[in-house]
Amino acid sequence: MSMLLVQALNGLQFGVLLFLVAAGLSLVFGVMDLINLAHGVQYMLGAYVAATLGVWTGSFWLGALLALPVALLVGLALEWLVFRHLYRRDHLSQVLATFGVILTVEEATRALWGSAPQTVLEPSGLSGGPLGGVEIVAGLIYPTYRLVIIGVGIVVPLLLWFLVERTRAGMLVRAGATHPAMVSALGVDIRRLFTIVFAFGAMLAGFAGALASPIFPVAPGMGDTVLILCFVVIVIGGVGSIRGAFIAALLVGLLDSVGRAMLPDLLRLLLDPSSARQTGAALASMLVYIVMAAILFFRPAGLFPGGRSA
Amino acid sequence: MNRRSFLTTTAATATLAATGGFAFAPSIARAQNQAVKVAFVGTLSGPGAALGTHLRDGWLAGVTRLNNQLGGRAVETLVIDDELKPDVAVSKVRAALERDKVDFVVGVVFSNMLQAIVRPVTESNTFLITANAGPSTLAGKGCSPFLFSSAYQNDQPHATMGQAAQDLGYKRVFILVPNYQAGKDAVAGFRSRYKGEVVDEIYVPLSQLDFSTEVTKIAAAKPDAIFTFMPGALGVNLVRQYRQAGLANIPFLSTFTVDESTLPAQGEAALDFYTAATWAPNFDNPHSRRFVQEFEAAYGYVPSNFAAHAYDAAHMLDAAIRRTKGDVADKAALRTALEAGDFPSVRGALRLGPNHFPIQDFWLCKVAKRADGKFQTETVRKVLTADADSYAASCKMG
Structure with a gap:
């Protein structure tokens, strides 16, 4: 039973990380109707910058903190250079152009940092020692840092919700999503609004990357796998919906972790052990996509359809 | 860049030949003045x-050590990136064979890349030295007179770890590998020599991000040891999570998971974790010590098995070309010379089996921190002595 609790915690923690990446993607997609495949490289850059600055300053926390403004600046630069020219284009051009950004940034990363995984400092204070972890099950330490991620992953969505639903800037963002021409006519600089939303989304992705750097390998291509799952998350959650992204991210995280833990054992009741292992592993990696297909069948617009699709 | 330097040299040679009276020299002598x-x-x-970089730097370090000569003849290296795409590998290698007329092909990290290029290369009667990949087919039925290995057959490191687990007396082992062919081969190799109980075998997708589910299962199973094969970034992640979860008291037996290509990222987390290898940077022979020292001076990182095998490939070719007195056109003589296998290896003495794969010792190694703060693998003890792969018997070459 306590094993199940640990697996649920694992799923929760993976889910909130997914949310942090998916939130920015969903925001940009929902508000600006822009498909940004390059969101994954912004996540990757966040991790790289946090890792490098962490080693440079000698503190993981300082590195992660400094990665935020850097991610924001990179977001602004990319928006100015590339994305600004794509808002009025169709989705296919956006996919092509942002895919080009992925290739360029990944090769640039490789040229700058090399292709081997990067050294990342352990978050000081939370690795080893009395604060290093909690022994939930005998013999297994649950690292405190992962609990911190869960905590951050609960606070950030609340902040986001407040920002979007309760502030003037958030109101403009919501209005810009559904009635851009009207908002513009009322004297709001819609371009600047889009720039801000985009940079903010990039910063969220960079923040997720920095947060993930001590637990995931920081290597070229690290954004691609996350990006695919993030698209699953926003499709399940409903495009443009922060609340939907949050629920969907937790769902995907839990499904992935618990599915991987339980499926091979469940199948053992039906099949012989070796084929149960193989089928279980294969099925577990498909589970997320099977569930996505099922949800789309019953709710084609996702669980919580956002503004634009209405 | 290589192509350009290539052309310049060729042009320079041509000028020399025109002005320096070389034109009257016998054609064989002129051929021998050209670079290999x-x-x-x-x-x-x-x-x-990362692995390709280790392999390339190992080769270049070998060539540098030999004063940019192989068997007394100047050498030019054309560096080709196979991009891990079989079609790209084949077309680039074909171009090198047909347009640039290369005398040898060396390198190759991944087995599927080797399998893609092996026929084009060997069918053009060009020698191919693999410095890493060693798939079972090419060591067995598909062996070729033109294919040589300076590394090992793929199964051998896994089998070494199986034997090590057996020797260390572990009764219950937990296996964790990626769900693809090489992962399954690793399990087969390990089980070929390990006779104890396998508590569980877990196959994870190659794109796996997080190992917390598996780490939890390992903690629940309480095995005597785990065996894993998690190359590259997968291994970085597993090792860190394994350590963070406080499981490091369960011995971590691995292949291609903790080595000098991943240790900079794994650092302290990998300390005392085991791996199987043909060589480690702490090998105590003059040739190996000089290799490590020169390699680190040139490239700024600790060499891995990949680098060592490529370094050896340079010496392998050097010794063979020296035997034929610089003649690389006489393929039969060159083959006999390569088969002699009497080159100085960083691994000490080794010889080649009938399938042109080395017969050599395999070691249990573990990760250690050096005085200068860098991490490297170090030998614990020899596990297999003069081990030949099990496919050699089915190799029939003409």
Whole structure:
């Protein structure tokens, strides 16, 4: 039973990380109707910058903190250079152009940092020692840092919700999503609004990357796998919906972790052990996509359809 | 860049020949004044690029040590990135063979890349030296007179770890590998020599991000040891999570998971974790010590098995070309010379089996921190002595 609790915690923690990446993607997609495949490289850059600055300053926390403004600046630069020219284009051009950004940034990363995984400092204070972890099950330490991620992953969505639903800037963002021409006519600089939303989304992705750097390998291509799952998350959650992204991210995280833990054992009741292992592993990696297909069948617009699709 | 330097040299040679009276020299002598051309093929972009870099730097370090000569003849290396795409590998290698007329092809990190280029190369009667990949087919039925290995057959490191687990008396082992062919081969190799109980075998997708589910299962199973094969970034992640979860008291037996290509990222987390290897940077022979020292001075990182095998490949070719007195056109003589296998290896003495794969010792190694703060693998003890792969018997070459 306590094993199940640990697996649920694992799923929760993976889910909130997914949310942090998916939130920015969903925001940009929902508000600006822009498909940004390059969101994954912004996540990757966040991790790289946090890792490098962490080693440079000698503190993981300082590195992660400094990665935020850097991610924001990179977001602004990319928006100015590339994305600004794509808002009025169709989705296919956006996919092509942002895919080009992925290739360029990944090769640039490789040229700058090399292709081997990067050294990342352990978050000081939370690795080893009395604060290093909690022994939930005998013999297994649950690292405190992962609990911190869960905590951050609960606070950030609340902040986001407040920002979007309760502030003037958030109101403009919501209005810009559904009635851009009207908002513009009322004297709001819609371009600047889009720039801000985009940079903010990039910063969220960079923040997720920095947060993930001590637990995931920081290597070229690290954004691609996350990006695919993030698209699953926003499709399940409903495009443009922060609340939907949050629920969907937790769902995907839990499904992935618990599915991987339980499926091979469940199948053992039906099949012989070796084929149960193989089928279980294969099925577990498909589970997320099977569930996505099922949800789309019953709710084609996702669980919580956002503004634009209405 | 290589192509350009290539052309310049050729032009320079031509000028020399025109002005320096070389034109009257016998044609064989002129041929021997030309550089030996070697195509180095490795994965230098994409996720596997770190290994390709080790392999390339090992080869270049070997050539540098030999004063940019192989068997007394100047050498030119054409560096080819196979991009981990079989079609790209084949077309680039074909171009090197047909347009650049290379005399040798060396390198190759991944087995599927080797399998893609082996026929084009060997069918053009060009020698191919693999410095890493060693798939069972090419060591067995598909062996070729033109294919040589300076590394090992793929199964051997896994089998070494199986034997080590057996020797260390572990009764219950937990296996964790990626769900693809090489992962399944690793399990087969390990089980060929390990006779104890396998508590559980877990196959994870190659794109796995997080190992917390598996780490939890390992904690619940309480095995005597785990065996894993998690190359590249997968291994970085597993090792860190394993350590963070406080499981490091369960021995971590691995292949291609903790080595000098991943240790900079794993650092302290990998300390005392085990791996199987043919060589380690702490090997105590003058040739090996000089290799490590020169390699680190030139490239700024600790060499791995990949680098060592490529370094050896340079010496292998050097010794063979020296035997034929610089003649690389007489393929039969060159083959006999290569088969002699009497080159100085960083591994000490080794010889080649009938399938042209080395017969050599395999070691249990573990991760240690050096006085200068860098991490490297160090030998614990010899596990297999003069081990020949099990496919050699089915190799029939003419």
